[in-house]
Amino acid sequence: MANEATMDKLYQMRMSVMARAYREQEESIGVAEMPFDDRLAMLVDAEWDARRANKRTRLLRQAAFCDPDANVCDVRYDPDRALDRAKVMELSNCTWVDAARNLIITGASGAGKSWMACALGVAACNAFKTVRYVRLPELLDTLCIAKGETWAKMRKRYIACDLLIVDDWLLETISPSQTREVLEIVEARHRKGSLILCSQFAPSGWRAKLGDNAMADAVVDRLVFNSHVMHIEGTESMRKRMSGII
Known part of the structure; x- marks a missing residue:
């Protein structure tokens, strides 16, 4: 025995x-x-x-995904969405995360940007990479209001992970102090970690929302450089597609 x-x-x-x-x-x-x-x-x-x-x-x-059940195997490739299946499969392999590259996902409200980001984030977790999901308003509230030990702990959480997913990116113009916090996170992660940004607006419109100054230029330059871009077309809500409503 x-x-x-x-x-x-x-x-x-x-x-x-x-x-x-x-x-x-x-x-x-x-x-x-x-x-x-x-x-x-x-x-x-x-x-x-x-x-x-x-x-x-x-x-x-x-990771605290907003949709932890999202999976790249369930991506809807409806013709009007104009999604490249090969590109999605390539991104799900996470080699871009290993290379510390970024992914920008754009599209109208309800297009499925958040779901896609979560699906790729889950793929990264399956590859044993550390991931954090956060909405930009929540990230800014945390970094601009909380200070001291809590601030340092949260800031480290956003910097140290392999992949940071920032949802609702620049829905509205942010303040100079908020832009400074964004710059610090982006700079700390530049060439060291990956980002997924989900936005209704193309990068060409980000500078104005960041203050249209030197800090804005620095943020956009670091985010857009060597990034993948995925634009999800279609006017029908992803929630409607997934519910089976015609």
Whole structure:
């Protein structure tokens, strides 16, 4: 039977899955005749798979997606949306995140920008990358109102992740102090982490909403440089498409 001292050590090292797999091996017919290396590999695989699954679950929870069930396999390629299937599949591989490139998703209200961003964010979590989702108004409230330890902690959260998704990007003009906070986040992430920006407006209209000054130029230059752009066409709401309403 499984050595109880070994079992206790496995549980103390928080290797409970391996401990259970060890017990199951001892209770399974024919396993005792297997080579030691094969039995060890089975134990390690069980622990490895469980930890990967737990990590993925933790990453998805921490990302705080507005639509955690979004999946690139469910993208609607209706003709009027003018979406490039090959491009979407390429983005879902997350090589652009590895290269610290950005993605700008534009389209009318209800076009499905947020859903698409979440679907690609979920793909990044599946690739074991850290992701954060936030609406720009919430991000600005956090950074411009909260100060001290809370401010520093939240700022680090937006900077340190592999992929930051900012929804409702520049729906309205922001103040100089808000533009400064945006610049600090963008500058800290430049060439080090990726961004997905969801906006109803093309980048050509961002400068005016950022104050049309040197800070605005710096923000737009860093965001647009070497970025992918996805424009979702169509006038019918994504919510209507997904509900099956004709």
